[in-house]
Amino acid sequence: MEIHNEVEHVLTVACPERPGIVHAVTGFLLAQGRDIVELKHFGDRRAGQFFMRVDVAGSDDPELTERMRADFAPLADEYGITWTLEPKGTKKRVLIMVSKFDHCLNDLLHRARLGELPIDVVAVVSNHTDHQSLAEWHNVPFFHVPVTAETKPVAEAKLLELIDQFDVELVVLARYMQVLSDELSRKLTGKTINIHHSFLPSFKGAKPYHQAWDRGVKTVGATAHYVNAELDEGPIISQQVQDVDHTYSPADLVAAGRDTECKALSNAVKWHAEGRVFLYENRTVVLR
Structure with a gap:
């Protein structure tokens, strides 16, 4: 009834x-x-x-x-x-950051549009202009904030301005390939989720799929975690894996990993937005 x-x-x-x-x-x-x-x-x-x-x-x-x-x-x-x-169903105000790879951005925007994620994507920020049309198609404001070693403090100050301007509750790094400064990471503790394209704690840093190929792995994975001041060391929220074998080239591993990245990140964003993730020291408890 x-x-x-x-x-x-x-x-x-x-x-x-x-x-x-x-x-x-x-x-x-x-x-x-x-x-x-x-x-x-x-x-x-x-x-x-x-x-x-x-x-x-x-x-x-x-x-x-x-x-x-x-x-x-x-x-x-x-x-x-x-x-x-x-x-229940209160939408979190989310800002997504992205660089060149668009699969996680596209997945989050699509799921949000369908109502699968209880989020309102209020802005997309990128250090490139490649995905401006994608954001605008979804009626999401796009901001190009280029980053170099010299301009990084200015770029991060601009990011904080946007977070304040749009009353952002969660920042999502959807394959944003810039390392946030320690100061910014501390300011955004518990409010920033990153997707790393490996099954952490294995293969941290740059080109993890190439590192995995060098080790002849039989499984590749992706890890969504909160950001902290330690690179790829933040508390883990969600992980996904996929079987591979010796026939996979590094490029094949990259292709195979895209789905795991999208799923791990969308799960983490969903669970966070639904109040299912509890952050405690360097761990999380996820009640689902």
Whole structure:
């Protein structure tokens, strides 16, 4: 039976591990008249941390979100909870950065257009002009920000201006082949996802498919991870692999890897936007 005039919310919880957290949170939701649609949680006993994501439904009310937030705050203080509470389907404002390779950019724009990703792509930034027409076809503003060793500080300052101008919540490096400075990486911690074209921690840095060919690998992969100040060392969110064999040339490995890159990156963006990814030190917990 279809239920009308309902609204769903997603509550995310991260806090020190202790008994009673699930009971306290679900009891709060019951008192709010919310029905649990989906609940995922994980207690990392080694790290002493607890993570939970709850999808709840109930009667619609224009002031519901703010009232629930206000009512949940005392419970959050009691348990030391870091939390978010958003209407389900709230779209994250995303800025995509790209260089010459367009497959990940094209995939994200296409999935966003179809509604497969809960994101609003508000801008595309590139150090080349190759993909301006693609962005504009999707009605997304395109910005050419060239980068050289001498102009890098200016380029990064421009990027921060765009992030502020478009109220960006997530930056996605969709095969953006420039290394962000340590300072910029720190500013964007937890808010920037990169796709690296190898199964990290193997084959870091430049030309990983060529490195893989040199080692005669039988599987190639791609890794979507948060960016930090260490090159290709950020917390891993999503990985994909594909079998290959000795007949593959480096070019064949590059071609084979495109699908894994697109899938790993789109998964990471989707899970992040849905509030399923919890960042803790150099690891992530993904509740899906």
